[in-house]
Amino acid sequence: MILAFYSANRGLGAWEPALRQAMPEVELRAAPDLGDLEEIEAALVWRPPPGWLAALPNLKLILSQGAGVDHILTDPLRPRHVPIVRLVDPYMTRSMVEYVTFQVLRLHLKEPEFRRQQQDHVWRQLVPPSARDRRIGILGLGELGAACAAALVALGFDVAGWSRSPKQLPCVTSFAGEAAFDAFLARTDILVCLIPLTAATRGILGRATFDRLPRGASVINAGRGGHLAEADLLAALASGQIAEAVLDVFETEPLPADHAFWDHPRIVVTPHVAALTNPVTAAEAIAANLRRLAAGEDFPDRIDPDAGY
Amino acid sequence: MILAFYSANRGLGAWEPALRQAMPEVELRAAPDLGDLEEIEAALVWRPPPGWLAALPNLKLILSQGAGVDHILTDPLRPRHVPIVRLVDPYMTRSMVEYVTFQVLRLHLKEPEFRRQQQDHVWRQLVPPSARDRRIGILGLGELGAACAAALVALGFDVAGWSRSPKQLPCVTSFAGEAAFDAFLARTDILVCLIPLTAATRGILGRATFDRLPRGASVINAGRGGHLAEADLLAALASGQIAEAVLDVFETEPLPADHAFWDHPRIVVTPHVAALTNPVTAAEAIAANLRRLAAGEDFPDRIDPDAGY
Numbered sequence: 001m002i003l004a005f006y007s008a009n010r011g012l013g014a015w016e017p018a019l020r021q022a023m024p025e026v027e028l029r030a031a032p033d034l035g036d037l038e039e040i041e042a043a044l045v046w047r048p049p050p051g052w053l054a055a056l057p058n059l060k061l062i063l064s065q066g067a068g069v070d071h072i073l074t075d076p077l078r079p080r081h082v083p084i085v086r087l088v089d090p091y092m093t094r095s096m097v098e099y100v101t102f103q104v105l106r107l108h109l110k111e112p113e114f115r116r117q118q119q120d121h122v123w124r125q126l127v128p129p130s131a132r133d134r135r136i137g138i139l140g141l142g143e144l145g146a147a148c149a150a151a152l153v154a155l156g157f158d159v160a161g162w163s164r165s166p167k168q169l170p171c172v173t174s175f176a177g178e179a180a181f182d183a184f185l186a187r188t189d190i191l192v193c194l195i196p197l198t199a200a201t202r203g204i205l206g207r208a209t210f211d212r213l214p215r216g217a218s219v220i221n222a223g224r225g226g227h228l229a230e231a232d233l234l235a236a237l238a239s240g241q242i243a244e245a246v247l248d249v250f251e252t253e254p255l256p257a258d259h260a261f262w263d264h265p266r267i268v269v270t271p272h273v274a275a276l277t278n279p280v281t282a283a284e285a286i287a288a289n290l291r292r293l294a295a296g297e298d299f300p301d302r303i304d305p306d307a308g309y
Numbered sequence: 310m311i312l313a314f315y316s317a318n319r320g321l322g323a324w325e326p327a328l329r330q331a332m333p334e335v336e337l338r339a340a341p342d343l344g345d346l347e348e349i350e351a352a353l354v355w356r357p358p359p360g361w362l363a364a365l366p367n368l369k370l371i372l373s374q375g376a377g378v379d380h381i382l383t384d385p386l387r388p389r390h391v392p393i394v395r396l397v398d399p400y401m402t403r404s405m406v407e408y409v410t411f412q413v414l415r416l417h418l419k420e421p422e423f424r425r426q427q428q429d430h431v432w433r434q435l436v437p438p439s440a441r442d443r444r445i446g447i448l449g450l451g452e453l454g455a456a457c458a459a460a461l462v463a464l465g466f467d468v469a470g471w472s473r474s475p476k477q478l479p480c481v482t483s484f485a486g487e488a489a490f491d492a493f494l495a496r497t498d499i500l501v502c503l504i505p506l507t508a509a510t511r512g513i514l515g516r517a518t519f520d521r522l523p524r525g526a527s528v529i530n531a532g533r534g535g536h537l538a539e540a541d542l543l544a545a546l547a548s549g550q551i552a553e554a555v556l557d558v559f560e561t562e563p564l565p566a567d568h569a570f571w572d573h574p575r576i577v578v579t580p581h582v583a584a585l586t587n588p589v590t591a592a593e594a595i596a597a598n599l600r601r602l603a604a605g606e607d608f609p610d611r612i613d614p615d616a617g618y
Contacts, residue, residue: 091439094465098440101464102414109411114579121571123563123580127587130400131407154463155410156403254432262430270423271432278436 001294004040004056005030007065008047009253015279019044022283026290042290047071053078061085061293063286065277067092067144069303070197070224085289085299086309091281093147099222099274100148100192103246104157107190107218108134112244112266131156137188139204140195140223141167141174142309144275148194160184163195164307185212190220197224198308205229210236218244222274225251230261237266248274310599313349313365314339316374317356318562324588328353331592335599351599356380362387370394370602372595374586376401376453378612379506379533394598394608395618400590402456408531408583409457409501412555413466416499416527417443421553421575440465446497448513449504449532450476450483451618453584457503469493472504473616494521499529506533507617514538519545527553531583534560539570546575557583 003019003026005012012030019028029035031052040056046065053062054077062084064072069086072078106112110126117124128134136152138145141161146169152159153171160173162184167174175184185191191213195201205221206229219242221228230251236242246268247261253272261267285301292299303309312328312335314321321339328337338344340361349365355374362371363386371393373381378395381387415421419435426433437443445461447454450470455478461468462480469482471493476483484493494500500522504510514530515538528551530537539560545551555577556570562581570576594610601608612618 094440098414098418098464102411102418102420105407105411105414109407111411114582115577117580118571118578121566121568125580125582125585127582127585131403151464155407155460257430262427268424269427271426271434273423273434273436276434276436 001025001041001290002027002029002039003290004034004043006043006045006048006052008049008071010046013279015044015283018279018283019286023287023290026287042293044286045072048075050075051077053082061289061299063087063289065282067275068196068224069309070226073198073305073308080305083299083302084305085301086303087277087282087285088143088301089278089282089285091278092275093144095278096144096194096222096275097147097151099248099270100194100220101151101155103220103222103268104136104152104190104192105155106246106268107220107244108157112268116265132158134158135160135187135189137162137184137191138172139191139193139201141169141172142194142196145192145194146172148192160187182212185209186214188213188217190218192220193223193227195223195227196309197226200308202226203229205233207232207236210241213242215241216243218242218246220246220248222248225249225253233267234260234264237264242266244268246270248272310334310350310603311336311338311344311348312599313343313352315352315354315357315361317358317380319355322588324353324592327588327592328595332596332599335596351602353595354381357384359384360386362391370598370608372396372598374591376584377505377533378618379535382507382614382617389614392608392611393614394610395612396586396591396594397452397610398587398591398594400587401584402453404587405453405503405531405584406456406460408557408579409503409529410460410464412529412531412577413445413461413499413501414464415555415577416529416553417466421577425574441467443467444469444496444498446471446493446500447481448500448502448510450478450481451503451505454501454503455481457501469496491521494518495523497522497526499527501529502532502536504532504536505618506535509617511535512538514542516541516545519550522551524550525552527551527555529555529557531557534558534562542576543569543573546573551575553577555579557581 037056042061044063059082062082064086069084109128135158138149138161141163149159149172162175166176205227244266248270249272261269346365351370353372368391371391373395378393418437444467447458447470450472458468458481471484475485514536553575557579570578
């Protein structure tokens with residue numbers, strides 16, 4: 001079997017040895033040296049240019065290099081009959097759990113205020129509420145959202161989640177569908193965005209959402225830059241409706257050096273590192289999917305293009 | 310029964326309603342209005358002045374307002390025959406677990422580097438190792454150390470602890486006694502100090518310890534200011550032997566406004582907030598100990614003055 005590789009922002013680099021070790025029987029071809037396009041049956045991609053996938057006439061499987069597939073679905077020319085499989089890697093899930101746990105604790109424990117106090121040489125003991133009185137709201141209770149919810153429950157937080165369909169997760173209050181969105185927001189002190197980016201969720205972190213949170217709530221975006229209406233966030237921070245924001249993803253990445261977020265005293269910027277794909281561990285999941293393709297089996301992590309995830 | 314109250318840094322304030330609610334049968338007297346000293350059988354104290362306890366001729370129980378008792382044992386005049394009981398409060402333990410989990414994740418996830426990058430508008434993805442490859446070393450595996458170790462194990466870290474006697478904790482490597490100290494330090498990337506302050510542990514965070522850690526290790530002090538040799542830390546940070554330090558406790562508190570720690574780019578200062586005593590929850594533990602005193606029972610959290618904890 002021949003696997004074509006394309007990434008918009010990193011080379012084959014660490015992928016090559018990882019993929020060769022996990023699947024020695026597969027021939028790897030990195031763009032642009034793809035040889036005879038008719039021979040290619042599978043593609044492992046990150047943000048492929050429009051038409052790139054359509055140029056592979058015998059393509060049978062599209063594998064995402066990340067947990068999200070929005071970077072594939074935005075290609076209007078992508079072949080509609082080819083299954084798309086997202087990357088589910090326990091390593092990546094753990095990485096997201098660490099990031100979200102850390103950023104929630106940062107906001108819960110008032111770290112931004114202590115940092116400002118340190119800058120001003122101020123010694124003032126601020127007392128956070130008990131974790132059980134801190135209401136965390138997770139937008140999206142899929143693979144990543146559910147794992148983060150469990151870690152926050154273990155620390156004693158009051159955790160709820162919002163998703164399209166109801167979820168049964170231990171000690172996590174489930175809010176489902178449009179009708180429950182306002183109630184979910186009204187009880188959320190720290191909002192964590194981990195939802196897939198689709199037409200329905202684009203801009204979900206915008207004024208209408210911010211206005212429905214309790215005054216002084218905080219926001220963590222570890223989803224996609226497209227979830228956030230940037231001007232709305234700046235306005236909500238200026239008015240005090242939102243107290244602090246932690247952003248790992250941005251509409252334009254890398255975040256331009258002159259962007260207002262960098263110097264904002266109430267925004268923490270991290271460079272899309274919450275759940276970086278690790279080729280060594282990801283290669284195992286990819287190899288398993290190629291074996292399913294060879295055996296004619298179905299793909300458990302196949303996405304529904306109509307839902308967008 | 311009559312309980313005398315003394316605190317060197319806070320008034321009766323929130324204590325009064327909490328204590329009255331938890332133990333309506335006890336008469337509370339706050340220094341300096343102690344009335345007839347001969348009537349006082351128990352004292353609830355934080356850093357009492359030398360001789361203050363000795364002036365209570367019928368004292369039968371000394372209760373600490375915090376987890377540590379170093380602030381009592383340093384009084385050379387304290388009555389040697391009176392049991393000293395430290396404060397063990399699940400709320401305080403949870404608070405310490407949150408603080409230590411947060412600060413370990415801060416160092417693990419390279420937050421200090423990302424913060425400096427944000428200041429410089431630099432977008433550079435730094436990849437931390439897996440948690441299982443990050444070696445956390447906890448100095449002190451008592452009530453607080455054991456709880457923090459369990460939370461870090463749950464996040465997947467490689468956790469060890471050092472204590473005077475060997476401990477059996479799930480997935481925590483136990484190093485015990487002087488002979489094992491060097492081996493403990495040699496395998497520790499992030500050192501967390503939660504040990505009681507005694508003559509034996511004063512200055513334990515000093516050059517000899519720093520030099521035995523792997524180069525570039527980091528230190529979190531949530532014990533006591535007396536554990537840290539401040540000049541040694543500044544030297545170890547300057548040489549790169551220690552990469553980052555997070556300090557919640559200081560030899561002099563509040564930390565003086567002109568202290569070098571405030572502006573150090575590799576030191577995080579928090580104002581002794583890791584496990585603040587919460588009078589509402591602490592009052593329950595205190596009431597239970599006064600009931601034990603009235604019933605002539607022993608105290609499970611009684612400390613050994615010779616050990617110092």
